[in-house]
Amino acid sequence: MALLASSTTFADEPIVLGALYNSTGQQAGLDIPSAQGARLAVDQTNKHGGVLNRQIVLKIENGQSKPDVVKARTAALLASSPAPVALFGLSDTDLVLASAPLAAKANRVFLTSGATSPLLPAEVPEYLYLACFGDNVQAAAAAEWAHGDGQARKALVLYDSSHEYTRLLQKYFRERFTQLGGEIADERSFTSDTLEQTLEQFPNVDVVFLSAEVPADIQKAVRMIRSSGLDCPIVGGDSFDSAGLWEGSDAKCIYYTTHAYLGENNPNPRVVAFRKAFAAAYPDATPDAFTALGYDATRLLVRAIEQSQTADPEDIRRALAGIHRFEGVTGTLSYPKGSRIPTKSVSLIEVTGGKLRLVREVMPKGVPAP
Incomplete structure (x- = not known):
C-alpha cells in the first residue's frame, strides 16, 4: 500500500x-x-x-x-x-x-x-x-509573574469557551494563581458571537487574564476592558503573538507568554x-x-x-x-x-503602543498537571 x-x-x-x-x-x-x-x-x-x-x-x-x-x-x-x-x-x-x-x-x-x-x-x-x-507551562509562567512581579492578588479571568486551547489555558492559570494565594474575583466565558454581551461591568481587579484565540476577539476584548475603566495589566497566552496583531495599536500594559522573542534588539x-x-x-x-x-x-x-x-x-x-x-x-x-512534551523556557512579552519588549524568560516553579 x-x-x-x-x-x-x-x-x-x-x-x-x-x-x-x-x-x-x-x-x-x-x-x-x-x-x-x-x-x-x-x-x-x-x-x-x-x-x-x-x-x-x-x-x-x-x-x-x-x-x-x-x-x-x-x-x-x-x-x-x-x-x-x-x-x-x-x-x-x-x-x-x-x-x-x-x-x-x-x-x-x-x-x-x-x-x-x-x-x-x-x-x-x-x-x-x-x-x-504545554499550556500548563505557559499559564503557570503567567500566573507566577502576575502574582510575583505584578503583585496581583485579585484576577478577572475571561476566556473563549469555543476552543480547547482557551479553555485549558484559563484553567491552568486559575489553578496556579490560586495555589500562589491569589483570588479569582470573577470568571466569564464568551464566544466570538457573545463577546460584546459578556464583557461588561467588570469588578475592580489587579490583573485580567484574557484567554482568547481569534485576533479580532483579542483586539475587541482589550478595547472593551480599557473602555470599562480597568487599567491593570492584561495577560494572555501565545495567541497574542499572532502576526501584525499589535501593529499600530495604542494598547499598553499588555503582557503575553510565547515561545521566543524575535525582536531586532534580542x-x-x-x-x-x-x-x-x-x-x-x-x-x-x-x-x-x-x-x-x-x-x-x-x-x-x-x-x-x-x-x-x-x-x-x-x-x-x-x-x-x-x-x-x-x-x-x-x-x-x-x-x-x-x-513527548519538551522542557523549555517561556518568553514573557510586554506590548506598549504597538512595540514589543522582552520582559524575561521564565521557567515556572510549579506547573499544574495536564
Whole structure:
C-alpha cells in the first residue's frame, strides 16, 4: 500500500516530510509564518547536503483552518508516493486532533509545532509529540509573574469557551494563581458571537487574564476592558503573538507568554542568525515566534532522521524521543524520559503602543498537571 510505503528503498531518493499548515482561515496568522520557517529550515538543510546524504522534499498542505479539510489533506499526504516519513505542523489543538490520529494509524510521528495542549500526547499515544511547551507551562509562567512581579492578588479571568486551547489555558492559570494565594474575583466565558454581551461591568481587579484565540476577539476584548475603566495589566497566552496583531495599536500594559522573542534588539546569537537568514529568504516579511516554531520543528525532525541513521518512520520516532539539549531558536529543548512534551523556557512579552519588549524568560516553579 502507498500509505505505508518506505522512502528508504534507494539511497538517492529524497526524504519526504509532510506538513499541515493553514494558509487560509482563522489559523492563517499563525500558520503562514510557521510554514515560512519550515521552508527555510529545509532549504538550509538541503544547501548543506541534506540529511543521510539525501535531499529533503517538503510537502505542505493547506487545511483551510477546517478539521474536515485537515483530515482530508492529511490522508492525501499519507497516500502520496513516496509517502512522508513524518508529519508536522499546525498551531491549534482541535486541528491537530483531526490530523495526528491518521498519522499514528500509518505509523508516522506527528510533531505539532504550535499546538500547546498538554493533553495531546495522551489523546494520540506514542506518535504525537510537541515541539512547543504545554499550556500548563505557559499559564503557570503567567500566573507566577502576575502574582510575583505584578503583585496581583485579585484576577478577572475571561476566556473563549469555543476552543480547547482557551479553555485549558484559563484553567491552568486559575489553578496556579490560586495555589500562589491569589483570588479569582470573577470568571466569564464568551464566544466570538457573545463577546460584546459578556464583557461588561467588570469588578475592580489587579490583573485580567484574557484567554482568547481569534485576533479580532483579542483586539475587541482589550478595547472593551480599557473602555470599562480597568487599567491593570492584561495577560494572555501565545495567541497574542499572532502576526501584525499589535501593529499600530495604542494598547499598553499588555503582557503575553510565547515561545521566543524575535525582536531586532534580542542579542541571542541564535535569534540574530535566524533573523538574518529569514530576511534573506523573505525580505518582505518579519519573523515571529510561530516562524521560529516551524523552523525548530523541522530541524527537530531532521535531527531525529540523522540520529535514526535509516530514515525509517519507526526509527525516527524512537530517535525523536531521545533528543536532549537541542539548541533551537525558541530555546534549548529536551524530551524528559517518558514525555513527548519538551522542557523549555517561556518568553514573557510586554506590548506598549504597538512595540514589543522582552520582559524575561521564565521557567515556572510549579506547573499544574495536564
